[in-house]
Amino acid sequence: MKTRWWVPFAFLSPMLIGLALFRFAPIFIAVIGSFFGQTIRGETIFKGLANYVDLFEDQSFWASIRTTLVFNLIINPFQVVCAMCLALLARRPTRFVDVFRASFLMPMTTSIALTSVLWGILLDPSMGPVNGFLRWAGVPAQGFFRSGEQAIATLILVCTWKGAGYWMVFLLAGLLAIPKELDEAASIDGASPWQRFRYVTLPMMRRPLAFVLVADTAINFLLFAPVYVITHGGPNGATHLLMFEAYQSAFAFLNHGRSLAISTIILAIVLVIAAFELRLFRHKEGEP
Amino acid sequence: MTKLTRRQVVTGSLALGAGATLGANIARAQELTLKVVWMGWPDGQVDPLMNEFQRRNPRIKLAVEKIPFTQIFQTLEVRLNARTGDPDIYICDSPLTASYASRGHLMELDQIIDKSRFTSGGLAAGTYNGKLFSAPFGSSMQVLYYNKAMFKAAGVAEPAADPAKRWTWEQLVEAARKLSKPAENLWGFAFEQSERPYQLLPLGQSLGGKALSEDGFKASGFIDGPAFVEAYGFMQKMYTEWKVSPPGQFDPATTPELFGSGRTAMMVAGTFNNDTFKSRYPNLEFGVAPMPYFAKGKPVTPTGAWHIGVNPRTTHKEASATFIREMMSEDIHSIWFKLRPYPPVLKSIFQREAAAFNTELWKVALAELDTTAVPRPATPGFREYEDVLRVALRDIQTGANVQQALSQAAQRIDRELAKYRG
Amino acid sequence: MAPAQMRLMVFMRYAALIAIAVTLLAPIYWLLMSSFRPAGDIFRFAGQFSIDTLVPTTLTLENYRAIWDGPFPRAVFNSLFVSLVTVALGLLVNSLAGFAFAVFEFPFKRTLFVAVLLSFMMPFESIVIPLYVLMGWLGWVNTYAALIMPDVASGLIVFLFRQFFAAVPKEIYEAARIDGASWWQIYRRMTMPLSGPTIATASLMMFIHQWDAFFWPLVAASTQDLIVVQVAIARNMTLEQSNWGSLFASASSAVLVALVPFLALQRYYIRVVTLNAER
Numbered sequence: 001m002k003t004r005w006w007v008p009f010a011f012l013s014p015m016l017i018g019l020a021l022f023r024f025a026p027i028f029i030a031v032i033g034s035f036f037g038q039t040i041r042g043e044t045i046f047k048g049l050a051n052y053v054d055l056f057e058d059q060s061f062w063a064s065i066r067t068t069l070v071f072n073l074i075i076n077p078f079q080v081v082c083a084m085c086l087a088l089l090a091r092r093p094t095r096f097v098d099v100f101r102a103s104f105l106m107p108m109t110t111s112i113a114l115t116s117v118l119w120g121i122l123l124d125p126s127m128g129p130v131n132g133f134l135r136w137a138g139v140p141a142q143g144f145f146r147s148g149e150q151a152i153a154t155l156i157l158v159c160t161w162k163g164a165g166y167w168m169v170f171l172l173a174g175l176l177a178i179p180k181e182l183d184e185a186a187s188i189d190g191a192s193p194w195q196r197f198r199y200v201t202l203p204m205m206r207r208p209l210a211f212v213l214v215a216d217t218a219i220n221f222l223l224f225a226p227v228y229v230i231t232h233g234g235p236n237g238a239t240h241l242l243m244f245e246a247y248q249s250a251f252a253f254l255n256h257g258r259s260l261a262i263s264t265i266i267l268a269i270v271l272v273i274a275a276f277e278l279r280l281f282r283h284k285e286g287e288p
Numbered sequence: 289m290t291k292l293t294r295r296q297v298v299t300g301s302l303a304l305g306a307g308a309t310l311g312a313n314i315a316r317a318q319e320l321t322l323k324v325v326w327m328g329w330p331d332g333q334v335d336p337l338m339n340e341f342q343r344r345n346p347r348i349k350l351a352v353e354k355i356p357f358t359q360i361f362q363t364l365e366v367r368l369n370a371r372t373g374d375p376d377i378y379i380c381d382s383p384l385t386a387s388y389a390s391r392g393h394l395m396e397l398d399q400i401i402d403k404s405r406f407t408s409g410g411l412a413a414g415t416y417n418g419k420l421f422s423a424p425f426g427s428s429m430q431v432l433y434y435n436k437a438m439f440k441a442a443g444v445a446e447p448a449a450d451p452a453k454r455w456t457w458e459q460l461v462e463a464a465r466k467l468s469k470p471a472e473n474l475w476g477f478a479f480e481q482s483e484r485p486y487q488l489l490p491l492g493q494s495l496g497g498k499a500l501s502e503d504g505f506k507a508s509g510f511i512d513g514p515a516f517v518e519a520y521g522f523m524q525k526m527y528t529e530w531k532v533s534p535p536g537q538f539d540p541a542t543t544p545e546l547f548g549s550g551r552t553a554m555m556v557a558g559t560f561n562n563d564t565f566k567s568r569y570p571n572l573e574f575g576v577a578p579m580p581y582f583a584k585g586k587p588v589t590p591t592g593a594w595h596i597g598v599n600p601r602t603t604h605k606e607a608s609a610t611f612i613r614e615m616m617s618e619d620i621h622s623i624w625f626k627l628r629p630y631p632p633v634l635k636s637i638f639q640r641e642a643a644a645f646n647t648e649l650w651k652v653a654l655a656e657l658d659t660t661a662v663p664r665p666a667t668p669g670f671r672e673y674e675d676v677l678r679v680a681l682r683d684i685q686t687g688a689n690v691q692q693a694l695s696q697a698a699q700r701i702d703r704e705l706a707k708y709r710g
Numbered sequence: 711m712a713p714a715q716m717r718l719m720v721f722m723r724y725a726a727l728i729a730i731a732v733t734l735l736a737p738i739y740w741l742l743m744s745s746f747r748p749a750g751d752i753f754r755f756a757g758q759f760s761i762d763t764l765v766p767t768t769l770t771l772e773n774y775r776a777i778w779d780g781p782f783p784r785a786v787f788n789s790l791f792v793s794l795v796t797v798a799l800g801l802l803v804n805s806l807a808g809f810a811f812a813v814f815e816f817p818f819k820r821t822l823f824v825a826v827l828l829s830f831m832m833p834f835e836s837i838v839i840p841l842y843v844l845m846g847w848l849g850w851v852n853t854y855a856a857l858i859m860p861d862v863a864s865g866l867i868v869f870l871f872r873q874f875f876a877a878v879p880k881e882i883y884e885a886a887r888i889d890g891a892s893w894w895q896i897y898r899r900m901t902m903p904l905s906g907p908t909i910a911t912a913s914l915m916m917f918i919h920q921w922d923a924f925f926w927p928l929v930a931a932s933t934q935d936l937i938v939v940q941v942a943i944a945r946n947m948t949l950e951q952s953n954w955g956s957l958f959a960s961a962s963s964a965v966l967v968a969l970v971p972f973l974a975l976q977r978y979y980i981r982v983v984t985l986n987a988e989r
Contacts, residue, residue: 008814015807018863023829026837040391103731109968111922126534127542129756136759146536173907207873218831235686251362252675263836270831328945353932356944363928370843541952545753560950568750
């Protein structure tokens with residue numbers, strides 16, 4: 001709505017000051033930094049596009065891109081679907097619904113670093129209780145994070161363990177905002193549960209779903225703690241995500257220009273995918 | 289009305305905040321505080337040292353930050369990269385001395401320390417380009433621990449404690465095969481740090497291999513040479529063919545638990561584990577033997593440890609020098625030895641704590657330090673070297689082609705080390 | 711629907727709820743249960759499954775006693791303080807901005823919104839050095855300000871509020887404006903009171919974000935008096951000697967403390983918001 005010019009400005013300025021100082025400025029410096037390099041004595045030298053060219057010529061970079069895209073293409077929809085299922089299960093006032101909801105929320109209370117350490121131990125091939133249980137049940141011990149085939153799937157499942165409850169919270173808030181009458185009316189009209197879900201619930205969930213998908217995408221593209229703690233990119237590069245490569249470039253290979261170039265590329269990719277996702281959930285009136 | 293008030297509040301707070309920080313800065317400049325970044329050892333192993341320093345130097349305050357091991361290198365990178373005077377002092381892993389020094393993050397210590405008091409090994413670990421850049425604070429040594437009960441039960445002869453009669457790797461594998469039952473999660477042997485160059489370089493070095501070129505800039509032809517290929521091929525078979533070691537056991541924090549809870553009969557690990565086993569697994573009967581070697585080669589053991597470094601940009605040069613001198617005093621080294629029994633680097637400690645060295649463990653460890661210890665290669669690009677090699681060693685353990693993995697690693701290392709030439 | 715079919719549906723729902731709850735809770739149960747074991751027992755029963763893996767043979771409080779003496783209680787206080795202040799400031803700052811994006815038209819609105827989204831899409835490790843230098847200039851290194859201020863304004867939370875506020879039909883605002891209400895009054899008296907679940911969700915997000923903070927506190931404010939909970943937990947893992955008992959006890963404590971706000975705010979998810987019914 002239109003109003004006096006300074007009203008929106010007043011509402012926005014505290015946030016803008018905070019973001020400008022602590023996000024926009026450092027991000028700008030980082031992006032500019034991707035066009036520079038550092039000598040070992042700390043002098044900055046202009047490199048133009050050299051960091052990017054080096055990346056594009058690096059086979060392992062492209063392998064990282066492939067791994068990251070595959071990872072995200074699977075995990076983002078998977079987590080949103082899981083979260084939606086949890087939200088649907090948790091919204092009906094069944095007995096003990098509070099207890100169930102609390103149990104869904106529990107994994108949220110562990111940080112990603114602690115989750116990585118915990119699951120690293122639980123899924124340890126020889127010391128882990130999970131393999132202990134499998135052995136007892138007669139199933140051969142699995143490699144999980146140490147197996148080339150299972151590593152990325154294990155990573156997806158561990159991240160979903162942590163994230164499903166987290167995203168459920170948002171979707172639940174959205175579900176609870178849908179007036180009961182709409183659903184009841186559709187039911188009286190003879191719609192099946194699936195039809196009710198597809199034509200009443202989902203359209204009203206456009207905005208929460210858009211939020212969850214975009215936020216989840218950003219978080220998953222920036223994910224690397226489990227890779228750093230447990231797999232270190234392996235086995236044989238199976239979990240070598242882009243973000244891990246950026247982190248290693250900065251802190252192991254001491255090549256900050258390269259790290260910033262990778263970070264800028266990640267930023268660009270996430271922005272493009274987020275724009276696509278927002279368009280997907282665009283509201284009928286033309287407002288995303 | 290309401291909007292203007294809010295704006296006034298915002299500007300007012302900004303002004304207040306600016307004034308407060310200015311005042312705080314002025315106050316801070318008047319007292320002398322050294323900012324120390326230390327390893328996140330338990331408080332009981334850090335505070336006694338710092339308190340002793342404060343007792344002797346009440347006019348120098350210490351602001352000590354204890355950073356967990358998993359983040360110490362990264363945190364230091366951020367701080368040092370900002371190229372300010374913060375921190376004044378920091379803990380420095382000895383093989384990184386060259387890396388920090390070449391990038392201008394360490395102050396020369398030749399004038400501050402009396403080098404004659406130290407062991408040659410300790411000094412070598414902190415020297416770069418002929419100058420001492422990090423103050424030696426301890427050393428390290430690896431030994432072979434073995435579970436006496438498991439050996440007795442399987443009727444296998446124990447490894448000899450006499451370094452002259454130490455086992456070969458071949459002998460070890462032979463014994464391990466009799467002690468392993470992979471299906472029941474029982475193993476004959478495990479490396480404490482099964483993917484780290486610290487633990488595994490001695491294997492190739494035992495066969496005569498060199499980990500890196502003399503000048504510290506070239507890995508191709510060295511780490512992927514025949515000695516290392518043969519050594520790591522042997523190591524790979526421990527996991528894949530002979531099945532005497534648990535594959536995928538990369539976390540050095542859980543491997544001692546493997547030994548302590550009786551799941552592995554032998555383990556090559558640091559001297560420090562001795563105390564852990566005695567306190568956490570009191571019923572464990574274990575013995576100590578020297579680290580094995582390859583029959584056709586020579587015994588080689590790893591070494592190197594935590595040193596102390598000074599930020600050359602420190603604004604408190606005198607106080608920092610005092611700190612180093614105090615930390616290198618015999619009293620402080622003695623306290624440190626009692627808190628965390630690393631092999632000493634100060635010659636006088638050997639006499640002073642002679643009683644403690646009478647155990648089986650120390651007899652083996654000290655003998656090794658004198659005869660077989662080889663520090664990690666000195667190169668400014670040690671972080672890069674170590675990280676690339678780690679990945680290769682992991683992949684080798686899970687079955688990758690040894691020559692290929694090592695050659696690829698060598699090429700990557702060469703590329704990363706190129707920036708340190710000239 | 712036939713009664714038998716309904717009973718099946720109910721049974722399926724409960725079965726699904728229980729199965730999911732068990733899967734999600736099992737690792738945390740193991741964490742909690744391990745914290746009550748003596749250090750030697752934690753791994754003794756881990757590799758082979760037996761009843762001892764699930765139920766400890768010896769129970770002890772020694773791990774909790776140990777962490778009580780160390781920096782952990784201080785860390786809990788610091789993290790609670792930082793988290794709660796961030797939530798208080800952040801709710802105000804970010805909801806105001808979300809409101810603006812949802813309700814007003816102004817020049818560069820689209821660009822600004824993209825910028826807001828962008829702010830949480832850049833890897834933190836790439837901005838940590840400039841951010842640290844900035845803390846140095848502001849004199850905030852090793853202060854609570856360094857832990858709190860950079861995380862008050864959050865693009866993600868602005869996005870969250872904006873999504874919710876945009877669902878409110880414009881006619882409601884028009885009616886209120888015609889009645890002479892100022893925008894501040896509309897925001898404060900109409901929109902915010904009806905945003906229970908969103909406020910609860912935003913609070914939980916910001917709380918968890920600060921509660922989980924690890925790398926930034928290490929870089930910017932890691933003196934003893936400012937230690938935060940995740941750093942205190944991580945201190946138990948050193949290279950040659952990991953203190954598993956303390957690790958699990960402190961991790962369990964952190965999990966239990968973090969659960970409190972979630973349980974407290976649960977009731978906001980029961981209240982059904984019916985803006986449409988207001989019409």
